[in-house]
Amino acid sequence: xxxxxxxxxxxxxxxxxxxxxxxxxxxxxxxxxxxxxxxxxxxxxxxxxxxxxxxxxxxxxxxxxxxxxxxxxxxxxxxxxxxxxxxxxxxxxxxxxxxxxxxxxxxxxxxxxxxxxxxxxxxxxxxxxxxxxxxxxxxxxxxxxxxxxxxxxx
Ligand SMILES: CC(C)(COP(=O)(O)OP(=O)(O)OC[C@H]1O[C@@H](n2cnc3c(N)ncnc32)[C@H](O)[C@@H]1OP(=O)(O)O)[C@@H](O)C(=O)NCCC(=O)NCCS
Numbered sequence: 001x002x003x004x005x006x007x008x009x010x011x012x013x014x015x016x017x018x019x020x021x022x023x024x025x026x027x028x029x030x031x032x033x034x035x036x037x038x039x040x041x042x043x044x045x046x047x048x049x050x051x052x053x054x055x056x057x058x059x060x061x062x063x064x065x066x067x068x069x070x071x072x073x074x075x076x077x078x079x080x081x082x083x084x085x086x087x088x089x090x091x092x093x094x095x096x097x098x099x100x101x102x103x104x105x106x107x108x109x110x111x112x113x114x115x116x117x118x119x120x121x122x123x124x125x126x127x128x129x130x131x132x133x134x135x136x137x138x139x140x141x142x143x144x145x146x147x148x149x150x151x152x153x154x
Pocket of ligand 1: 071072083105106116
């Protein structure tokens, strides 16, 4: 059975290993510990039979959030784990009453772009040569999450 819950300190070694498998410039163990201990982060993990199979990290900047990271282990992709993690992150953003979530994604990362579009993210910008290994542009995407009354009824 697949479950999604908030990350704990004992998850970080497995999360760091999964990060290393998924990205050419992986985050360090210490970066994940920092996010875990930050009061401004929403850090979720997905597990199957006690094994970490995915994670996602949202960081709050005042009333907006940035999706720093989301990944699912290669063998578990295409089974709805990314969907569940992103739903959990969006719920977290709603609880924190964040107005928007931003993210950056490699221009050619079709699975991730498709996942984000499915969850209501729209392209709002481009950062040229943002990524290394290989050098690539980043697409910036945003999703409106929570609108306060003033904005709903101006
Ligand atoms: C992006 C990623 C997290 C998706 O996780 P996943 O568990 O495979 O995704 P799901 O099975 O929940 O699929 C959800 C949606 O993602 C999109 N998607 C997933 N795999 C896809 C693929 N191979 N091609 C196109 N779209 C895909 C689809 O929109 C899918 O919805 P659908 O099934 O209704 O078509 C996963 O591919 C991954 O870990 N990639 C490597 C790390 C990465 O690039 N992270 C993003 C950094 S910005």
